[in-house]
Amino acid sequence: MQWETVIGLEIHAQLATNSKIFSGASIAFGADPNTQACNVDLGMPGVLPVLNEEVVRMAVKFGTAIGAELGKRSVFARKNYFYPDLPKGYQISQYELPIVGLGHVDIVLDDGVVKRIGVTRAHLEEDAGKSLHEDFHGMTGIDLNRAGTPLLEIVSEPDMRSAKEAVAYAKMIHQIIRYIDICDGNMQEGSFRVDANVSMRPKGQEEFGTRAELKNINSFRFLEKAINFEIERQIDVLESGGEVVQETRLYDADKDETRSMRSKEEANDYRYFPDPDLLPVEFDDDFITAVTADMPELPEARRQRFMDQYGLSIQDAVTLVSSRMQADYFEAVVAVSGDAKLSANWVMGELTAALNKEGQEISDTPVSAEMLGGLIQRILDNTISGKIAKQVFDAMWNGEGSVDEIIEAKGLKQITDSGAIEQIVDEVIAANPQQVENYRSAEEQKRGKMIGFFVGQVMKASKGKANPQQVNELLKQKL
Amino acid sequence: MSLARDDVEKIAHLARLAVSEDELDSVAAGLSDILQMVEQMSAVDTEGVTPMAHPLHMVQPLRPDRVSEENQRELFQSIAPQTEDGLYLVPKVIE
Amino acid sequence: MHNKSISELAAGLRAGEFSSVELVQHYLERISSLDPQLNSYISVCNETALEQAAHADQQIAAGDANPLTGLPIAQKDIFCTKGVKTSCGSHMLDKFISPYDATVVARMKQAGAITLGKANMDEFAMGSSNETSWYGPVKNPWDLEKVPGGSSGGSAAAVAARLCVAATGTDTGGSIRQPAAFCGITGMKPTYGRVSRYGMIAFASSLDQGGPMTRSAEDAAILLQAMAGVDPHDSTSVDEPVPNYSATLNDDLSGLKIGLPKEYFDSGLDDQVAKSIEEAIEEYKKLGAEVVDVSLPNTGLAVPTYYVVAPAECSSNLARFDGVRYGHRCEDPQDLEDLYKRSRSEGFGAEVKRRIMIGTYALSAGYYDAYYLKAQQIRHLISDDFKQAFEQVDVIMGPTTPTTAFGIGEKADDPVTMYLSDIYTIAVNLAGLPGMSIPVRPVDGRPVGLQIIGNYFAEARLLNVAHRLQQTTDWHQSAPGGFE
Secondary structure, three states: OOEEEEEEEEEEEEOOOOEOOOOOOEOOOOOOOOOOOOOOOOOOOOOOOOEEHHHHHHHHHHHHHOOOOEOOEEOEEEEEOOOOOOOOOEEEEEOOOOOEOOEEEEEEOOOOOEEEEEEEEEEEEEOOOEEEEEEEOOEEEEEOOOOOOEEEEEEEOOOEOOHHHHHHHHHHHHHHHHHOOOOOOOOOOOOEEEEEEEEEEEOOOOOOOOOEEEEEEOOHHHHHHHHHHHHHHHHHHHHOOOOOOOEEEEEEOOOOEEEEOOOOOOOOOOOOEEOOOOOOEEOOHHHHHHHHOOOOOOHHHHHHHHHHHHOOOHHHHHHHOOOHHHHHHHHHHHHHHOOHHHHHHHHHHHHHHHHHHHOOOHHHOOOOHHHHHHHHHHHHOOOOOHHHHHHHHHHHHOOOOOHHHHHHHHOOOOEOOHHHHHHHHHHHHHHOHHHHHHHHHOOHHHHHHHHHHHHHHHHHHOOOOEOHHHHHHHHHHHO | OOOOHHHHHHHHHHOOOOOOOOOHHHHHHHHHHHHHHHHHHHHOOOOOOOOOOOOOOOOOOEEOOOOOOOOOHHHHHOOOOOEEOOEEEEEOOOO | OOOOOHHHHHHHHHOOOOOHHHHHHHHHHHHHHHHHHHOOEEEEOHHHHHHHHHHHHHHHHOOOOOOOOOOEEEEEOOEOOOOOEOOOOOHHHOOOEOOOOOHHHHHHHHOOOEEEEEEOOOHHHOOOOOOOOOOOOOOEOOEOOEOOOOOOHHHHHHHHOOOOOEEEEEOOOOOOHHHHHHHOOEEEEOOOOOEOOOOEOOOOOOOOOEEEEEOOHHHHHHHHHHHEOOOOOOOOOOOOOOOOOOOOOOOOOOOOEEEEEHHHHOOOOOHHHHHHHHHHHHHHHHOOOEEEEEOOOOHHHHHHHHHHHHHHHHHHHHHHOOOOOOOOOOOOOOOHHHHHHHHHHHHOOHHHHHHHHHHHHHHOOOOOHHHHHHHHHHHHHHHHHHHHHHHHOOEEEEEOOOOOOOEOOOOOOOHHHHHHOOOOOHHHHHHOOOEEEEEEEEEOOEEEEEEEEEOOOOHHHHHHHHHHHHHHOOHHHOOOOOOO
8 A cells, every 4th residue: 555644743942032931040051950940930839920021022033934823812821730840730831822823834845846834833831840860769850940941832734744844844943943043943952842743644545544743853863764763663553454553652763763652641631721820912013013123034035035146056045045144154155256156066065064074063164254255256267276276275274364375375376377388288298108199099089088188197297276278278289 | 410439530630639449439429519519500601701711801911031030949949858969859750 | 005006006116105026025925825715826926026026126216117117917828928837728838938928928028017927727728717727727706616717717816806916818709808707807808910919829810819907997008008019920910000098098988889789688698697787888878878779690600600710720729739849748659649649638638629629620621611611701791790780889788798607617517508608709709809898787796797899999999988987887996805
């Protein structure tokens, strides 16, 4: 049977505020246990939540970014359950009336096709604390520093049909929250957590199959692996006549497998009801206008503009806009160099390779956009060849100076004096009589390839500085 | 509305309260009495009536995003049943 | 000294007739000799009260005194008080030394008041008789066989017995007004949101409201002045200006329209109590008020509605008492479930557990619409009843309770009967309106409360209406025998 995969994602993004969603405690990462848990976060008797205005602004920015309906009246509800990292015995979340309603994002698939993925809703809620299972005489330690950290839970429609699509969607959401600067996006520290709902159905069937929810995924790579493992697992189950069980499964990156959470599968009854300690959140169009006034150009719009304005392919545009800083860098390079395609190649090629090698972000680059733009200019004005440019780039990376300083200091300027080139050409011809003989006796069609040998010899003798076009022409004449 | 023993068991579990076998009947009877009194509500036509969650029609005030709380772990943990290395301890949580 | 009003005591302190230390000592002595028969206090702050008094004396000497400076006040043990045990009447919090002050406590301190002690109460404010307190029942100073009412029974008894100058209380379904009525004192539940709930241990968040319990409306005005106002820690506190409550106490009542809801004078009302109420209404007519018949047709639904809304909220509010961060923890928990279940079952009393279970049920899957949602809809209807009535009248009057104080143990085994005794007070909480109870002519030596209900934020008007009656009658001045 042909199976179709159906995937929906739930993404929890920690909002990059200073203080918690309902208290004035700090949310800075990595503090000593329980030093950032105030009486409100600890659920002391009598304490009350007061909403942080920044989280409302951030949610409105996100909603605007995904073209969503904004819940101009949203309501906080209590989700009731007992767990040691949940101090009040309930999580304050949004249930019936979320702050962000139906929206969408567009993802670009490998073949360049654009696919629209629906975002069902996004709502504000508080994070829970952490349980530490190291051995405290067989007990579990509870750190409530994270309790009350603001989260935006972003729920997609079940619109994705493969692990690749799911990753593309998750990356797009990641890009958006980074562009509008509402979350640091750090997956290792848990600032951006992705849960995947995966189910299978026979191709052509409307009805959804039973889904499993995958948790504990802390990178895009693992997201793809976890989903692919799960797809195989579910197909195996279904094809051997079994049924997929609705359950939560944890992804184990070490074993590259998902496994059922073996905790008692009891039917959860969260008893949601409107939180009487909080009032409905309301805002008007003026608020939205004010909040979104300083929103940057978003990835989708920028991708389209890069294609229109710079004539880039969709794939290049997708790559370049994947981070706001990289897209800004690219535009700064183009502004100096004047050649978008060559600039794109350098940013996606040499620069990215160098950053990856050092494990650095674009913000750390020692080669500024102005420097790279200058380098490209020197290629375009024939001062250096593309090959020499790579040497210059490495020198700039190592802090050896500006483009022109390096070219000067290393004597890398291209030789365009035809007399000088002619001399080298003559030497090469004289030094290789056998090859010259072969060339001259060869058929016209084969000579094209054979001339490469002489070009190589000349370039070698000129230390790469001879203008390759001139070398070619002179060789053809002399041979 | 009258509650059976297993209703009481289910509710008690959700609320994390221990109700012993011996108590189940009397607790069920006590709760059923209250539910019976509450039952009067069902006779009321509430078609189209907006549920009232708050007495006043106000909107949520917003707090500026400032860190206003200092570390008071020592004070807070001085009243805790069991702590170690700044952590609250509970019986092993099985994941 | 203990029969003086707040303003008389403040004047005495300023005139140097007595010091705050002497005043506090006087009350501490009265508590130590008289409270054993009443059990109105859970904690008495002997040392800190005297320290605060010495500080107050310095402030008074420096001419830097507020209306409450140096006056010993009892705080209901539901208000978190930093460094002091705040038990909420429960075994669960018997060892809970609050790490912070409730806004009400902080404001009273700011106003110079001295925390004399923490008043007994029904456990987690769930009760109408003070019999659910883990610290034992409080006796009614007018008759030691009777209950003082609840849940603010300790506060009411302490004020009536002159064991404090005034006290704070909280009212979720009548918990200030009903004990005020049973103990013959003046009690006010302000408009929901008028007094901050921060640090007031939550029972039912959308109904709870703190307020003053005093011997007169004049004293209540001074206490409320210190308690009221918006609080940045409480999202549901209201950002409305707080008027000067004392300034309008003597306003003329001529033309005041008093609504008498026929549902508050039905067959459930004790005849003798009815007579006392009618007598008080006659006094108001003499003061120039006009009486209008009104109807609150959904009155009968208030108790059922309340016993869904309040338990639902309480089931969630009390989930935090899990034996992990504070409060009672069972011995040697076997596992997490055992920790939760035993800690909570040992820590909570029967009434609290009953309400948690009712609330859990009302919110659970399949029952939410029939119970919780339905109750919130009827709550709207009840609120609309008042809205319509207040289009015709300025205040609504009636009895606070159907009978005078009942006997200790009389209703303890019959929760539903106990619940129904709050029939006249509960609707006011559901609507969020302000309400008062003031003493009128007693029946067989037992106090009777006249309830005065006002429109939203009409506290000043209610205090004015109450004060004018207290200017022409002296029912509020009589003290129970043995406590004069």
